Amino acid sequence: MIVHKFTDLVRKPTNPAMWGLWGSLAGFGFGLTIGVDVVFKAMDRLAPGSPWWLQHVLLCGAGWALQVFFTHSIEQGHAARRRALRWGLVFLAGQALITALYVPAYLRGDVAAMLRHDFVHAPLAVLMNVVYVAYIGVVLVTVARMAWTWAEVADRAWLRRGLRLIAIGSAVSALLPLHKIGYMSAVYLGRQPPWSEFKWSFYPAAIGVALATAGSLVPKWGPRWDSVRQWWLHYRSYRRLAPLWAALVEAFPEVQLEEPYRPGRDGHRLDDLRYFVYRRVIEIWDARRALRPYTSRAHRDAAIAAAKAEGLTDAEITAVAEAVTVAEGLRARASGHGRRDDDHAPKMPGGSDLAAEVAWLERVAVAFARAEAR
Structure with a gap:
């Protein structure tokens, strides 16, 4: 997807919406890559403590870039820039707070305790994670709302379908922050839920990402499917x-x-x-x-x-x-x-x-x- 959309970016380098879309894909893709065990450990050896922080900065940046994409797609000129800047300030404030919590949490060992799901002994890391997932939740809700609103006025059928898939995928993914915050809060208060936090956080994320990715591909590939289908209908009529x-x-x-x-x-x-x-x-x-x-x-x-x-x-x-x-x-x-x-x-x-x-x-x-x- 990163390579695929980069070709569109090269064709329209002055379009801020294209930069937003490509930036969201790049941030999300590289953020997930850091989470791969081999990559995570290699980065941690080179710069101890950096992988978790950089991964979450990239994922939050992907969310802001996606907001930029939708903002510049829906609005024009000064209004679009003003809204994108406002979301950018929220992103910077969130990253500043995450960083301010991460440094002492890492030095105290809270991050290691949080990764072991020992939330009771990781108050700073838990608070830091709450800030992170809350920001992601806000992004997902705004993206879902903007995508669904834009779908109502889109004049192309496949664009409408793609936007609705993105909206549904974002709404499903928004269940992840809700579950994660609820789970960590329950454990911190001494009530351990009887299920795996990672497993039940993974499902909405996986389903949401799959739907949103499909939605981003549908506007381009849907018309091609229509062409194939129309060719077959013509050929069938020709034979009949x-x-x-x-x-x-x-x-x-x-x-x-x-x-x-x-x-x-x-x-x-x-x-x-x-x-x-x-x-x-x-x-x-x-x-x-x-x-x-x-x-x-x-x-x-x-x-x-x-x-x-x-x-x-x-x-x-x-x-x-x-x-x-x-x-x-x-x-x-x-x-x-x-x-x-x-x-x-x-x-x-x-x-x-x-x-x-x-x-x-x-x-x-x-x-x-x-x-x-x-």
């Missing part, structure tokens, strides 16, 4: 229209201006396949127009009456009537029997746009397969 199209083009080959779509050879982009679906619809209607002198109004009316007797819907009735009209017209053309002008079947309705047109012709193609089999 094939029987009706093949029968009409066989009777009137002059309507076909180019070869059918060949997967893997004629492009894989959505626009490529949309073009071929569009061409197929045009060729179907061109052939249908050429078939009209062979169609029968009587056959169409009989098909409508039979469809009504079966209790079909209006959309299904028109599709069945068109399918029977085409099937009987192709048989009449093959036998050389044309119709009088007053006996031609009237033009059938289609859709008002390509999607509606394709959906209607798909129903016609299904009914045509049954009518042709009779």
Whole structure:
């Protein structure tokens, strides 16, 4: 994620919102890295007492950077800078207090006692941890509120979904500070809860981070998923229209201006396949127009009456009537029997746009397969 978002930062280096987003990812990623046992011990040998302090400064900094991202995304100019500065002062005050508590806590051995969960003998370390998780809780609540508020006015569907995931993830993660403060307070007051503090603090953090990370990826990858899905829907429609199209083009080959779509050879982009679906619809209607002198109004009316007797819907009735009209017209053309002008079947309705047109012709193609089999 750090590398992925850094490319966006390079493209927009003057955008403070991008700096905030990348800074939050970098602070969170490097802060978690310090928590890895091997890294933690190596840093502690080089600079005793530094890993815990630096890790929490980075994690708090990640929270402030995330506030900066949302602030500059929602507001503009002086108002955004003023709010980001206000949150920055809260961050600095929190880090100053954490540092002021950490130095004597480390020298007294409170930090070591806290890491052993001996909270009774680590009052300064417990207070320091309370300040830390309280700050994180404030950040998570403000981020959840801003993300959800922004989602309400976002004009892109995947952006709305991503922001809501971030809001939900932040709200779930906010359970961690509540649990941690409650747990340490209970132990300090002599009431040891019967569960592991780390395990039950880990769950909301893991779930919240997973949701928030997914939410940050969704706005970019969601539209790509839509493109893949739309390509598949176009391809499915293209295949479903094939029987009706093949029968009409066989009777009137002059309507076909180019070869059918060949997967893997004629492009894989959505626009490529949309073009071929569009061409197929045009060729179907061109052939249908050429078939009209062979169609029968009587056959169409009989098909409508039979469809009504079966209790079909209006959309299904028109599709069945068109399918029977085409099937009987192709048989009449093959036998050389044309119709009088007053006996031609009237033009059938289609859709008002390509999607509606394709959906209607798909129903016609299904009914045509049954009518042709009779």
